[in-house]
Amino acid sequence: MITTPAPRAARPPVQRTAPVLRRRLVGAYVELTIDAPEIAERTEPGQFVAFAVGGPTSAHLLRRSIAISTAGEGAVTVVVSAAGPGSTWLTERQVGDALDVVGPLGRGFPIPPPVTPALLVGGGYGSAALVGLAARLREQGTHVVAVAGAATESRLCSVPDLTRLADVVAVTTDDGTAGRRGLVTAAVEEFLSDAGVVYACGPMGMLRAVSDAATARDVPCYVAVEESMACGIGVCMTCVLPVVGEDGRTRFSRSCTEGPVFGGDRVRFADVGTLPWDVVGADAMGVTRP
Amino acid sequence: MITTPAPRAARPPVQRTAPVLRRRLVGAYVELTIDAPEIAERTEPGQFVAFAVGGPTSAHLLRRSIAISTAGEGAVTVVVSAAGPGSTWLTERQVGDALDVVGPLGRGFPIPPPVTPALLVGGGYGSAALVGLAARLREQGTHVVAVAGAATESRLCSVPDLTRLADVVAVTTDDGTAGRRGLVTAAVEEFLSDAGVVYACGPMGMLRAVSDAATARDVPCYVAVEESMACGIGVCMTCVLPVVGEDGRTRFSRSCTEGPVFGGDRVRFADVGTLPWDVVGADAMGVTRP
Amino acid sequence: MTVVDAGIDMSTALGRVAIPSPVLTASGCSAFGQELEPFVDLSAIGAVVTKSVQLRPRSGRPTPRMAETPSGMLNSIGLQGPGIDGLLADDLPWLAERGARAFVSIAGTRVEDFAELAERLRGAPGVLGLEVNISCPNVESRGEVFACDPAAASDVIAAVRAAADPAHPVYAKLSPDVTDIVGVARAVTDAGADGLSMINTLLGLVIDPDTMRPVLGGVTGGLSGPAIRPVALRCVWQVHQALPEVPILGMGGIRSGLDALQFVLAGASAVSVGTAVFNDPSAVARVHDELAGALAQRGFAGIGEAVGHAHRAAA
Amino acid sequence: MTVVDAGIDMSTALGRVAIPSPVLTASGCSAFGQELEPFVDLSAIGAVVTKSVQLRPRSGRPTPRMAETPSGMLNSIGLQGPGIDGLLADDLPWLAERGARAFVSIAGTRVEDFAELAERLRGAPGVLGLEVNISCPNVESRGEVFACDPAAASDVIAAVRAAADPAHPVYAKLSPDVTDIVGVARAVTDAGADGLSMINTLLGLVIDPDTMRPVLGGVTGGLSGPAIRPVALRCVWQVHQALPEVPILGMGGIRSGLDALQFVLAGASAVSVGTAVFNDPSAVARVHDELAGALAQRGFAGIGEAVGHAHRAAA
Numbered sequence A, B: 001m002i003t004t005p006a007p008r009a010a011r012p013p014v015q016r017t018a019p020v021l022r023r024r025l026v027g028a029y030v031e032l033t034i035d036a037p038e039i040a041e042r043t044e045p046g047q048f049v050a051f052a053v054g055g056p057t058s059a060h061l062l063r064r065s066i067a068i069s070t071a072g073e074g075a076v077t078v079v080v081s082a083a084g085p086g087s088t089w090l091t092e093r094q095v096g097d098a099l100d101v102v103g104p105l106g107r108g109f110p111i112p113p114p115v116t117p118a119l120l121v122g123g124g125y126g127s128a129a130l131v132g133l134a135a136r137l138r139e140q141g142t143h144v145v146a147v148a149g150a151a152t153e154s155r156l157c158s159v160p161d162l163t164r165l166a167d168v169v170a171v172t173t174d175d176g177t178a179g180r181r182g183l184v185t186a187a188v189e190e191f192l193s194d195a196g197v198v199y200a201c202g203p204m205g206m207l208r209a210v211s212d213a214a215t216a217r218d219v220p221c222y223v224a225v226e227e228s229m230a231c232g233i234g235v236c237m238t239c240v241l242p243v244v245g246e247d248g249r250t251r252f253s254r255s256c257t258e259g260p261v262f263g264g265d266r267v268r269f270a271d272v273g274t275l276p277w278d279v280v281g282a283d284a285m286g287v288t289r290p
Numbered sequence C, D: 001m002t003v004v005d006a007g008i009d010m011s012t013a014l015g016r017v018a019i020p021s022p023v024l025t026a027s028g029c030s031a032f033g034q035e036l037e038p039f040v041d042l043s044a045i046g047a048v049v050t051k052s053v054q055l056r057p058r059s060g061r062p063t064p065r066m067a068e069t070p071s072g073m074l075n076s077i078g079l080q081g082p083g084i085d086g087l088l089a090d091d092l093p094w095l096a097e098r099g100a101r102a103f104v105s106i107a108g109t110r111v112e113d114f115a116e117l118a119e120r121l122r123g124a125p126g127v128l129g130l131e132v133n134i135s136c137p138n139v140e141s142r143g144e145v146f147a148c149d150p151a152a153a154s155d156v157i158a159a160v161r162a163a164a165d166p167a168h169p170v171y172a173k174l175s176p177d178v179t180d181i182v183g184v185a186r187a188v189t190d191a192g193a194d195g196l197s198m199i200n201t202l203l204g205l206v207i208d209p210d211t212m213r214p215v216l217g218g219v220t221g222g223l224s225g226p227a228i229r230p231v232a233l234r235c236v237w238q239v240h241q242a243l244p245e246v247p248i249l250g251m252g253g254i255r256s257g258l259d260a261l262q263f264v265l266a267g268a269s270a271v272s273v274g275t276a277v278f279n280d281p282s283a284v285a286r287v288h289d290e291l292a293g294a295l296a297q298r299g300f301a302g303i304g305e306a307v308g309h310a311h312r313a314a315a
């Protein structure tokens, strides 16, 4: 394995009621900035927050996890895509509305020494999660190349921010409505040779492709995964993935507290949704070596 | 029995999405006016509407029944008191928000010949339900006396409207913060001798007292009751009261479709919440004549 | 949702009797149909499943009869109703005149009551079949609910099947409050049930924090609505898996076409919409339209193909 | 809600062991307590009820492991956990160091497994007692769940009671998916249970309308959350009515102090907060405060007086 697992965040999360300070449409998404100083001051790039949805009459009990795009000056910014009822409700919040939020949650991206050139790869709203990271890397003088891809122009995200922060930015769309036509992975191949570390956030298929490409070239790659989460804080065990630990053994690891940032080479993407025999404790489930 | 049961409404209800046109605080209540022409044109004084509450993420399945205060010019006005989660949600609606509403529901107040002097008695937000009636009676030249009572000033309702529409208005509060100190019933006693018909809307205790007083003087009295309703349209049988029919037999009658307006002398107030042996079908429940 | 009208074949059957739509009302949630007329074309829906009727008129229980619960409600109506005479005199003719099909729910506290009701309903106008509500206390067995005892449940169904018009399909309505619903399903099917209605309400209780007493006059009541949908789907799934040839009328928390689709995929060939009608009086018609759209979007030519599909896809 | 701190006596007991608060976590809904530390003072709550542990470490089931449902959720975790060795080595010492009480949930697929777990937990630091999760398939009886069979359930409880530290109260955790919960309660109490935890999840199913297959890898899963609260309250009510002297740890959909109050009034002397923690990580502490306020507002001097009050008020 090339990667070292991301360390635990330095500070624990808090739960707060945070008013919406700003709301902005960004292509197909809604960007919300909330007033949450104690969350902002604790945030490390790559962490996420969890919002209660639907207000006091809600039938939706579970929080929705949303990656933190940027955190600073007392505020936290997120980009939300209206997928189902919970995220749709979030995108409908207006300035002044109060949100019940827990964060920052999970582990951030490990930060490389300043001299290591970094390649950041975002897919869809996944690019938002890389903005804080890009800022942090730029701050310490790291050379940053960013690739933002999406199915179509309206589903691109954070391109202006990344353009401002990165040394090089490439945009790809599957349908060619913006940037180069094609998948992000094509652009990634091109920049990989100059990269010392890769960070990726986006759909699972993309994470897998980016991680495979980087690992094949011996470049450490960190991915921020998106697994269905019931609690977001590590107590329910719904969000697990088969991840290879430092001892070489695979465990079902919680993406909320042991992730969402994992070494890409450590995530057994092909086995997600299955129970491989060599996962620790699979034997007790009756799964034996084939 | 002095009263004839209220007849069915002339026109059936409709279900519509109605935007809020106006929102106004009235003491402890919120008055909402909604844009619902098809409901407005069908409304008879005394009918009610039923609102879905909590929006698309709501855990509250049941509609909330709210009396219609006035209906006209394409709009319906209601006065809502924030009691539990559903009514609180209603009071939080803003101009432009869309409400899912069914109405008009139930039976209206039977209208007397113009020459019959009418006494209208409202308790708390119950006074709102009398405004449309007062307007209708005034239109046909009936002499109208209105008594509006409440526990305290902030819980009075529709006093300006009733003052405009009625020939005489009396206000009472239990704590004396407005009008005369005391219960509405004291004022009622005073006006009863000149009344040819009484209409009352308010808490059950008040309805019973007003109805008893009127009936004792042989004045027909119609009350609009408030029973817990699951459907509001007559299909669930949750909202029943023991009511004496024209054949003299008591039935568990649905307050949503056979009411909410009942002849006060026909409602067996003392037996509400019990199963008297002489209710039609009580024998099949194992309740026998004592 | 966009409703795709791709000429989906929505006709299905209750037992061997064809119906034009797989979406029906649920017993006790649409009375005898009259009140839905302003909102729904009663002749276009699968059938009106009438409020469970007994031999004699019943007052039902004292109020309070309901409590709202998270995504559901508790009721304790106590089967208020006109009795079989009233049903035959007023309600069935009214429905028949309008061309609406009545799937008549019958209830009783003795096996003979059920049989007598079935007998009385032979040849009644507009009656399509019988749904037997066995979630009633059995007076001959210290009040144990028929549906909770496979033997008692079978006795009722056998008696009804024998007494009923042979052309009337007889559906047994099962309670989820049992350790082994497949066992009950098997027993009543062996006794002659032509189909199964699943599920009736779950037994529940709510305490009023103000009075500090149970809210309902009857202490416990029946829990219904979307809250119970996962339990209902599990029952339908288990029974269809064990008895794939037995038709199922699925219900429990159906509110949308996609909810109905889940029941169909799990094995129901028709569905009832109950509590959702209280939220949306036109729910039965809306669910029909949404279900048709959902089936079309998924490439089904008709509802028939979709019944039990979730089991087959596994193979 | 205004929390009235009127010096309400919130101390209660699990069996004969005193605890300072009647509000506990629920097994499987707060892992082993660590992750709640930023949100809750673990030494102030009644106890941390730990995730059910088995003899060996378990991976749990493949994902997806959950589906959100109206006012609830379905889960199929498959008891992922470190096994008893891990628990003894890491989790219990961690809790003990912080002065938190551990009510250890144990699970197995054979009677002997349960007994061995109880034996291993004798004298372990910080252990207050055992909650026996009998909602597991019994490998010796074709996978029938222990909790659904009074005899199998009693066997487990008798074996655990015999093997456990005599100072440890043993609570049997009951499943609502039975025809007669009072019968199961009576059987396990006769077998030596010091108390009853009620209820575990209801068996449910959700089908994904896109894949047209069950959402969960394990097909069915456990339904929890406010949706099931009326069922849980009914179970507590029935069992307390039949066995008023048996202590009950009530749970199922508790989200607020008034929800907890309902359980106490119905007969629970303590409560667990499960799924609500996913909505609000500080729920356990909040429910304690709200319950204290609610009891004070109603004139109770302590929680003890309120236990079962809804039954007494009837008289």
Ligand SMILES: Cc1cc2nc3c(=O)[nH]c(=O)nc-3n(C[C@H](O)[C@H](O)[C@H](O)COP(=O)(O)OP(=O)(O)OC[C@H]3O[C@@H](n4cnc5c(N)ncnc54)[C@H](O)[C@@H]3O)c2cc1C
Pocket (backbone or CB within 6 Å): A048, A062, A063, A064, A065, A066, A067, A068, A078, A079, A080, A081, A082, A083, A084, A085, A086, A087, A088, A125, A128, A225, A226, A227, A228, A229, A230, A260, D067, D068
């Ligand atoms: C670490 C993390 C970061 C995320 N960041 C973002 C972000 O920046 N912007 C954004 O728009 N979305 C983000 N998501 C996805 C977002 O959480 C889901 O889209 C959202 O939960 C869907 O909720 P819903 O009510 O709209 O959909 P529903 O389908 O109704 O959700 C039902 C349940 O499934 C869960 N669920 C459904 N889809 C997902 C998913 N893709 N990932 C996780 N859980 C899911 C929900 O949380 C909910 O519990 C992130 C998810 C995770 C785990």
Ligand SMILES: Cc1cc2nc3c(=O)[nH]c(=O)nc-3n(C[C@H](O)[C@H](O)[C@H](O)COP(=O)(O)OP(=O)(O)OC[C@H]3O[C@@H](n4cnc5c(N)ncnc54)[C@H](O)[C@@H]3O)c2cc1C
Pocket (backbone or CB within 6 Å): B048, B062, B063, B064, B065, B066, B067, B068, B078, B079, B080, B081, B082, B083, B084, B085, B086, B087, B088, B125, B128, B225, B226, B227, B228, B229, B230, B260, C067, C068
């Ligand atoms: C015919 C009629 C006319 C009404 N007119 C008005 C009005 O003009 N203004 C107004 O503010 N309120 C009115 N109400 C009362 C109003 O419907 C209830 O206050 C409201 O339903 C309470 O809902 P909630 O969610 O706030 O309370 P909750 O206590 O959470 O309600 C729980 C359930 O109980 C029912 N319920 C609770 N209290 C009542 C009640 N008093 N009457 C009927 N059902 C109840 C609710 O509808 C709901 O189904 C009327 C009720 C009826 C039946």
Ligand SMILES: Cc1cc2nc3c(=O)[nH]c(=O)nc-3n(C[C@H](O)[C@H](O)[C@H](O)COP(=O)(O)O)c2cc1C
Pocket (backbone or CB within 6 Å): B236, C026, C027, C028, C029, C051, C052, C075, C077, C079, C105, C133, C173, C199, C200, C201, C222, C223, C224, C225, C226, C228, C251, C252, C253, C254, C272, C273, C274, C275, C276
């Ligand atoms: C108010 C009410 C009354 C009911 N009455 C009956 C009844 O008379 N007979 C019957 O078999 N089921 C009755 N039921 C159960 C429903 O028919 C249905 O089985 C159950 O509510 C689940 O479906 P739902 O969640 O769609 O309501 C009643 C349900 C409710 C809510």
Ligand SMILES: Cc1cc2nc3c(=O)[nH]c(=O)nc-3n(C[C@H](O)[C@H](O)[C@H](O)COP(=O)(O)O)c2cc1C
Pocket (backbone or CB within 6 Å): A236, D026, D027, D028, D029, D051, D052, D075, D077, D079, D105, D133, D173, D199, D200, D201, D222, D223, D224, D225, D226, D228, D251, D252, D253, D254, D272, D273, D274, D275, D276
């Ligand atoms: C994700 C999850 C995991 C659970 N794991 C366990 C478990 O390991 N052992 C157990 O006895 N109960 C387990 N339960 C059941 C809960 O302890 C509780 O009995 C049930 O969820 C009802 O309470 P609630 O509605 O407050 O969650 C689990 C519940 C959930 C939601």
Ligand code: FES
Pocket (backbone or CB within 6 Å): A228, A229, A230, A231, A232, A233, A234, A235, A236, A237, A238, A239, A240, A254, A255, A256, A257
């Ligand atoms: S979401 Fe609960 S453990 Fe990760």
Ligand code: FES
Pocket (backbone or CB within 6 Å): B228, B229, B230, B231, B232, B233, B234, B235, B236, B237, B238, B239, B240, B254, B255, B256, B257
């Ligand atoms: S509220 Fe349903 S019948 Fe009256």
